Amino acid sequence: MPRRAENDLPKAKITASSLQRGLQIFKFSGNHRWKFYLGLVFLILTSATALAFPKLVGMLVDCAKEGNLPKANNIALGLLGILFCQAFFSFFRLSLFIQFTEHTLGNLRLALYSHLIKLPMTFYSQRRVGELNSRLSADTSQIYDTLATSLAEFLRQFTLIIGGIILLAFMSEKLTLMMLAIVPLVVIAAVIFGRFIRKYSKKTSDAVAESQVVVEETLQGITNVKAFANEWFEIGRYSERIKEVINLGIKGGQYRGYFASFIILCLFGSIVAVVWYGVVLIIQGDMKIGELVSFVLYSIFVGASFGGIAEIYSQLQKAVGATERVFELLGEESEQIKSVPQSDIPKIKGEVAFEHVAFSYPSRQEIQVLRDVNFSADFGQKIALVGPSGVGKSTIASLLLRFYDIEGGHIQIDGKDISQYDLETLRGNMSIVPQDVILFGGTIRENIAYGKPEATEQEIETAARRANAYDFVNGFPEKFDTIVGERGIKLSGGQRQRIAIARALLKNPAILILDEATSSLDSESEKLVQEALEVLMEGRTSIIIAHRLSTIRNADKILVLDKGEIIEQGTHSELMLHENGLYRSLSTLQFS
Structure with a gap:
C-alpha cells in the first residue's frame, strides 16, 4: 500500500476537550510564546486595514461624480498608505508566526524522538516503524502548517466575515440581507461541490496508481512472465485497470463540467443580482455609486472568506487529530534511562x-x-x-x-x-x-x-x-x-x-x-x-x-x-x- 499522504490524514472532531488537548502544543514554545501573541496583534491590524480598503475605494469613486480632485488625491494617498501598512503588518505577522512555529515544532520533534527512543521493547513489538515515522513527519508537518499559516488564516478570515457583515449592514440593511440570503449559500455549495470533485479526482489517481502496481510487478517479475508465457495474461490485467482509469476520468470530467457551469451560473449570477439590487437602490436614492462599489468589494471579501474558512476548518481538524496522536505517543510510559558516559x-x-x-x-x-x-x-x-x-x-x-x-x-x-x-x-x-x-x-x-x-x-x-x-x-x-x-x-x-x-x-x-x-x-x-x-x-x-x-x-x-x-x-x-x-x-x- 502507498504511504498515506499528508492530505489524507484523518480528521478529528473539534470539541472543547480536543481543543484543550491541542493547546498542549504551547507547552513546547518555551520563551517564544510572546511571538505568537504579538503575531495575533499584527493579524488584527492586517484585517483592520483590509476592511478599510473597500470603503476608501467607494469614496474614491464618489469623488468622480462630485468632481472633487483634491479629495480624490487624498483618498488615493490614503489607499497607498493602507497598502503600505498592510504589507508591513503582514510581514511581521508571518515572520512572528513562523519563528514561533519553528521553535515550538523543533522542541516537539526533539521531545517526541527522545521519548520514542526511550520506550520499551514491548511498545515496539506492537507498533510498526512506518507508523511511528509518520508521527514524526506527517503529523508534525500538519501541526507546523496549522500553526504557521492555517490558524492565522482562519482567524483572519473569521475577522473579515464578521467585520465585513457589520460594515455591509451599516451601508445598506436591505442589500446586506439579500447578499446574505444568496452569496454565502452559493459559496458553501461551491465548496461542497469542489470537495466532491477532489475526492473523485483522488479515486482516479488511486486507479492510476493501481495500474502502475501491475506494471511494476510485471517488470520486476519479467523472468516469471516469460517463463510461463503469460504476456497476454498480463496485458489483459493491465487493460482492465486502464479501462477503469478511463471510466473514472470521463466521469470526473463530466463533474468538473457541471462545476464550471455551476460557478458561471450561480456564483456570478448572485453577484449580478446584488449589483442589480444595488442599482435599484441608487435609482431610489437609498445608496450612492461609491457605496455600491464598496458593498460589492465587501461582498467579495465575505464570500471569499466563507469559501476559504471551510477548507481551513478542515485543516484545523487534521491538526487536532495529529496533535492527539502525537500526545498519545508522548503519554506512553518510557524506560528510566539517564545520560551516563x-x-x-x-x-x-x-x-x-x-x-x-x-x-x-x-x-x-x-x-x-x-x-x-x-x-x-x-x-x-x-x-x-x-x-x-x-x-x-x-x-x-x-x-x-x-x-x-x-x-x-x-x-x-x-x-x-x-x-x-x-x-x-x-x-x-x-x-x-x-x-x-x-x-x-x-x-x-x-x-x-x-x-x-x-x-x-x-x-x-x-x-x-x-x-x-x-x-x-x-x-x-x-x-x-x-x-x-x-x-x-x-x-x-x-x-x-x-x-x-x-x-x-x-x-x-x-x-x-x-x-x-x-x-x-x-x-x-x-x-x-x-x-x-x-x-x-x-x-x-x-x-x-x-x-x-x-x-x-x-x-x-x-x-x-x-x-x-x-x-x-x-x-x-x-x-x-x-x-x-x-x-x-x-x-x-x-x-x-
Whole structure:
C-alpha cells in the first residue's frame, strides 16, 4: 500500500476537550510564546486595514461624480498608505508566526524522538516503524502548517466575515440581507461541490496508481512472465485497470463540467443580482455609486472568506487529530534511562543465573516461549544455546538485556536480581553481536565508537586491530573516515561483523551475547570473524546463540532448548554420548 499522504490524514472532531488537548502544543514554545501573541496583534491590524480598503475605494469613486480632485488625491494617498501598512503588518505577522512555529515544532520533534527512543521493547513489538515515522513527519508537518499559516488564516478570515457583515449592514440593511440570503449559500455549495470533485479526482489517481502496481510487478517479475508465457495474461490485467482509469476520468470530467457551469451560473449570477439590487437602490436614492462599489468589494471579501474558512476548518481538524496522536505517543510510559558516559558506568563481574524463568511475549500472551528455564554461567564461561528455530534462544538474550520483564522466576547477575539494576548499569555492561549487523550511515570510526562515544583515536584503532578489522579499514582511501552507507551497505557481511566486534571490544562488556554471529558468512570471512570473536570472548562471560555447531564445540556448557525448555546440557563430548539426544541428532545432520 502507498504511504498515506499528508492530505489524507484523518480528521478529528473539534470539541472543547480536543481543543484543550491541542493547546498542549504551547507547552513546547518555551520563551517564544510572546511571538505568537504579538503575531495575533499584527493579524488584527492586517484585517483592520483590509476592511478599510473597500470603503476608501467607494469614496474614491464618489469623488468622480462630485468632481472633487483634491479629495480624490487624498483618498488615493490614503489607499497607498493602507497598502503600505498592510504589507508591513503582514510581514511581521508571518515572520512572528513562523519563528514561533519553528521553535515550538523543533522542541516537539526533539521531545517526541527522545521519548520514542526511550520506550520499551514491548511498545515496539506492537507498533510498526512506518507508523511511528509518520508521527514524526506527517503529523508534525500538519501541526507546523496549522500553526504557521492555517490558524492565522482562519482567524483572519473569521475577522473579515464578521467585520465585513457589520460594515455591509451599516451601508445598506436591505442589500446586506439579500447578499446574505444568496452569496454565502452559493459559496458553501461551491465548496461542497469542489470537495466532491477532489475526492473523485483522488479515486482516479488511486486507479492510476493501481495500474502502475501491475506494471511494476510485471517488470520486476519479467523472468516469471516469460517463463510461463503469460504476456497476454498480463496485458489483459493491465487493460482492465486502464479501462477503469478511463471510466473514472470521463466521469470526473463530466463533474468538473457541471462545476464550471455551476460557478458561471450561480456564483456570478448572485453577484449580478446584488449589483442589480444595488442599482435599484441608487435609482431610489437609498445608496450612492461609491457605496455600491464598496458593498460589492465587501461582498467579495465575505464570500471569499466563507469559501476559504471551510477548507481551513478542515485543516484545523487534521491538526487536532495529529496533535492527539502525537500526545498519545508522548503519554506512553518510557524506560528510566539517564545520560551516563560509558566510562562512569559501574562494572559488574558477569555471573549469570536463570532460576525457573517463564516468559510470554506481550503481543502473544497465549504462547509460552520459555517455561521453567534454569542455568548458570560463571565469570568467563562460554555458554552456548542451541536448538531448532523458534524455541526461545534469542528470547533468553532479550531477557538478559531486560528488553522485556519475565513472568515467573528470577534472573540474577552477580547474585543480584536483574530488576534491581538500573538500565544504564545493566546494558552498559553487556554487548551483543547479532547475525544481521546494522551499522549507522556514518563513518567506520563513528560506528566503532558507538560502543564508547568518548573513546580516543588510539582506543578505536586498537579495537579495530583486535577485531581483525584494521587491515581492511586501512585499505580504504578514507580509512576510518570511510562512509559505510545506509545500514552498512557499502561493506561486506564479514566486514560489518568485524566492525560490530570492534564496537563490542571498545565497550569492554562483562557479558557478551553472540546471536548466530557467523551463520551467514562464507568460509574465509567466518575464519576471520571467528578469530576476532575468540579475542572478544576472553575474560568475559559469553552467551552464544549458535546455528553452526562447529563454532561452539569448545563451549564450557551447551544448553539444548526445545519448545521453550532446556532438555539437555553439558559439554560437546558429554552431549554426543546421548544416543537419542537432540544435540547429537543436530550434529549428525550438520556434519554427515
